[in-house]
Amino acid sequence: MVISNDIDLSLLDPVLEKYQFEEGALIPILQETQQVYGYLPEEVLVHLSREVRVPLSQIYAVVTFYSQFYLTPRGRNIIRVCRGTACYVRGGRSVLRTVEGFLGIREGNTTADYKFTLETVACLGACAMGPVVVINGKYFGKMTSTRAKIVLKAI
């Protein structure tokens, strides 16, 4: 599951130091840990579990409960296609298929070269612009299959 074999655990030290004396700070610690490593590698969680004295089983429970946490490495570019009803009926479905085809992965996965991660999201609250695709935090509205390919090629 973990692909990187040179994970630097010392990168975690500042995070641990910051929350040293706080009880129940597990979620912010995990969030910051994820910022450091881009995801939550197993070695890091094992180390964290020892340091903050929270059992690994409980950390795993939290990490798998919240969708914001990732146990596998993510791509350098995060593509999120809206799956909300408004977008979907206006062609979102075929945009998603196009993107999947272009990247060669199904939604929820990451390309082998870690260049892209493809996710779907429920309504992004920008229905008027639908179909919406968010690439690295930037919104692209009125998406079509053709435009999607152009945007992706440009990355």
Place this chain on the structure above:
Amino acid sequence: MAKVSLTIDNQKVVVEEGTTIFQAAKGVGIEIPHLCHREDMLPTSACRLCVVEVDGARNLVASCSYPVSNNMVVRTNTERVIKARRLIIELLLSDHPFDCMTCEKSGACDLERYAYELGVPTTRFQGEKHAYPLDETNPFFVRDYNKCILCGRCVAACNEVQFVEAINFAHRGFNTKVATPYDRSLLDSTCLFCGQCVAACPVGALTEKSRRFQGREWEFRKVSTVCPYCGVGCNIELDIKDNRIVRVNAPANGVVNQGRLCVKGKFGLDFVHSPERLTTPLIRDGERGDGKFKEASWEEALDLVAKRLSELKNRSGADSLAILSSAKCTTEENYLMQKLARAVLGTNNIDHCARLCHASTVTALSAAFGSAAMTNSIAELRDADCIFIIGSNTSENHPIIALEIMEGVRHGKTKLIVADPRKVRMVDYAHLWLRQKPGTDVALINGMLHIIIAENLYDADFVQARTEGFEELREAIAEYPPSIVSQITGIPVDNLYQAARLYAQSPKACILFAMGITQHTTGTDNILALANLAMLTGHLGRESTGVSPLRGQNNVQGACDVGALPDLFPGYESVTDEVSQGKFEQAWGVSLPDTPGLTVVEMIHKAVAGQVKGMYIMGEDPVLSDPNNTLVVRALKNLDFLVVQDIFLNETAKFADVVLPGVSFAEKDGTFTNTERRIQRVNKSIKPIGDSKPDWQIISELASRLGYTMTYNHPAEIMEEIASLTPIYGGVHYDRLNQQGLQWPCRNRDDPGTKYLHKGRFTRGLGKFHATPYREPFELPDEDYPFILTTGRILYHWHGGTLSRHSPGLAEIRPEAEVEINPQDAEMLCCSDGDLVELASRRGEILVKVKVTDKSPQGVAFMTFHFKEAPVNRLTIDALDPVAKIPEFKVCSVKINPATSQE
């Protein structure tokens, strides 16, 4: 606490503030349906089946977590409540297989029960159903996720009761399930297979493998008895069908373990039904040691034993015979065995494995306090302010005692100090870990004494009123200032101060120790030093204080109590004391030998020398359990006659002339005395396997053949005799041994027994301080043998493995021996996990696989003695403590080489 009064179903109820509605209702006999709640755990409020109506509250409330308040009016059984409960059951059934006809849980399943009671035959909801594969990956139990109702009891059992924290809820929504980290098999998690989760599950989601297809819940006969493995003495209940133990449970009201067990008690008792059990007497057929035997009748076998023992006695004298009794057998059997030795054969040559584990405890605590047993009780541990564990791998060797300690630590009550060269699991719970070099315990304790006196932290009143020898102690420990102690032990000076202060300044502090302290050539001194520590600080004679040796075997305490020792009669009366001698001579109607007999290791040495010619060994396997086993084998080969009584053909039995098949704990009546001096009834649960016989009967029949008639009809009669001769057991009678047992001293029928010793007065009057100068271990590492070898046990196995390795599950989970070494040492030796190495000492060598772990400090190798394929006692040294004659199992020096030449 304030009282609250309320009404439940029109009954007035008065309870303490903070009580839940559920508890209040239970108190007046109203049982509210519930699935997720269990009284030994915190409420999770997951299922909501326990809902009730509270006047004035808009919604129904979950009674298992809702606290009562004054003038509350509760209704537990209204139409609205029933409707809500039905709905809950219906929803649960919508994602539950309708499997009751083949489900093992049927008849004891709460879901089935409530569906029946609430009249919910089926479900209207046709939602998505799970189709998980059965998880059968571990040897002990199966998890069927499809039957899981996500009540969370198993999670609470694991986290709050056993403190293992192997499992939790993972994932979300429809995919929520109970999982280990990364959804791996429990084998790859921290799970210790205690089975607490299985016992807690209200439905058929968790099932012991042993009981699958072995019968339905209502077909089992239940027998309460005591676990036969360790000195904790857990109360167990056996489910029996067709003369087979199908499952083991722990009754929630068990006085020792309150419903908790470790893997050995829960899943390791199936050795009873091993096909390798001895079922008939055997007589040697071929050369000694070949292990070739022919079957014999009891008549033949016992006649032969009687004939040969008499011959040897007549020819070479009674002292040419020696008996090894067994801490695995009942107290009654040990009593008979020592009576056989003394009254029938006429020798004091009787000893048992206590010599190898706690002989030094007996000598030291007798000298310091006047009686040698755990001063306090297990249940007091959770109330201690400080616990000092030294030389005890508690969580592996006394698992339930470890849980009592963790209880106090978890609730912020107890500060724990662990002194151990190895990073054992208790270290994870410790406030302070002292990693002393092996064999330097006396120096460590002297150092603590020094600091306590220097800083005036000692209890001057206690010292003044209750002890003697303080001035000598003060002088002697002047030589152990922290700087020197730190050099000897390797413990930083700061930590020495912290430990001394914490222990001395805690209002209630107790000391626990085990074989890490006793099995040294300085064993007696180690314990005397600990006694000094407790006396100096006044941590004795009160609850949650004391000096408590954790006894290893299930009944080593009982075997010692009734004199399976070469120098002591039952009740610790000396064989050289004329008054005692007279008492026993009169009771037994014969004259008795008055010189102390041989100890275990001395018997072996004398057998090698040809002075001991005949041995009778019951329920022990000295070939695996005694030090320097090459010598043991030579001794056994050298005997004229050897009779071994056991339930398996163990390594020692292979050298026997006659093998007598005894029975396991499940096939006989009797008592075991646990480590806290609690005498508990062992109840016959099944008929003896094959033609085997209860050991007390075998001994009686043999005695009669030797011309001394023993006519006991039942062990109860033997206990009557023990009670009449042994003051500390004076009030012990079978009719009094109910579920609580009795803790000795219990002197007469009205005596309720004794929870803790030395209240107000020591058994010997004043407690006595002893100066204990530090001495080095007998054999230290040098150029040729650069590593220290230390030995011990693991959670999953027992001693020489005679029992545990005949339990298929235990054998599967830890199939072979490993030597644990530190990562740096591994690097230096260029070996890694699983590599075969040759481990050699001056006495022999063995081949064993390596396990690399930071549990071991650098320069120290650790190994267990459970595996006959890699018998570590070929390496250990038979150097003895001069007083207690206990061998130094904990330190010898070895070298480690890659095993290349062997193929």
